[in-house]
Amino acid sequence: MVWIGVAPVAVSEDLASVIHASFSDSGQATLMRLEQDPLQQRCSQPRDERVDDDTAMALRQERLNAVVFPKDGNFLGDWQRGAAVAASGRGLQSNDDPSIANGGNCYACHQLAPTEVAYGTLGPSLTQYGLRGQSEAMLRYTWTKLWDTHAFNLCSHMPRFGAQKILTEQQLKDVMAFLLDPNSSVNQPAEGPSSAH
Ligand code: HEC
Structure with a gap:
């Protein structure tokens, strides 16, 4: 039953080309915005395929590690x-x-x-x-x-x-x-x- 594994890929490639063909660069809103990072790819999967597995935990930890806190230690402005x-x-x-x-x-x-x-x-x-x-x-x-x-x-x-x-x-x-x-x-x-x- 090979097609079960193949079909979704074909569908998503079609979808990606339709989406790309539907937009064009306009000022600062460029087609770069259609490129998904690994987190966005993950979160674009159907909800029931998004189990909280090692990949999800690693992605979340990566985001946590990348947070930049205020350089002067002062969190509150005006x-x-x-x-x-x-x-x-x-x-x-x-x-x-x-x-x-x-x-x-x-x-x-x-x-x-x-x-x-x-x-x-x-x-x-x-x-x-x-x-x-x-x-x-x-x-x-x-x-x-x-x-x-x-x-x-x-x-x-x-x-x-x-x-x-x-x-x-x-x-x-x-x-x-x-x-x-x-x-x-x-x-x-x-x-x-x-x-x-
Ligand atoms: C597109 C929608 C959207 C926008 C715009 C947005 N938020 Fe949120 N925010 C959410 C959602 C949905 C949640 C709750 C779910 C979650 O935690 O992601 C949330 C959660 C939060 C929380 C945590 C709430 C809690 O009870 O601890 C804070 C604080 C917050 N937002 C602040 C802001 C501030 C400040 C801005 C503007 C600078 C902002 N948000 C803009 C959607 C949005």
Whole structure:
């Protein structure tokens, strides 16, 4: 029954050529983006073929080892600047100016400041995230999650903000402060309709 092993390969090659034929380079959005790294290849497999085997563990460990922590040991920047980074969805598209800093587009997937009513729900709500405190473990966990989410959840849908150079070290520090600074709008109580005056 050789065809059982061969058929999926033929299908995926067809698929790859169809995908390649469907796109062309446009500004900074080049066909290079269709090249999958080993992690993306792994996570493109059907879910039931993605058992947590040695390969998965090795890929995750590789991502964990590659995380670069802040050079000066200081994880927290300016929460107001971080709020602007989180709210901006600009960057990396063919019509974006590559010389302008990218945004994090966090609201596409997360609730953050409770005053912002437009947010996606692909990721969990991060409102009141700062309640978790600023222990070394929390700082390192949150930084790692932002730097390369695959270090914890191999097939996460969240972008790899540090590893893929989407955000700079300073932008990441500012987003960290947006999440963790007690004064940040993320950590203020939501105003109910009755408290309006
Ligand atoms: C494309 C969707 C997407 C975007 C954009 C995104 N995230 Fe996420 N994020 C997720 C998903 C899904 C999870 C939960 C699953 C997982 O762990 O991967 C998550 C998890 C997290 C967690 C861990 C939550 C916890 O309870 O410990 C943090 C912190 C986080 N995201 C912060 C951010 C920040 C800050 C930004 C913007 C700079 C951002 N995310 C952008 C999808 C996204």
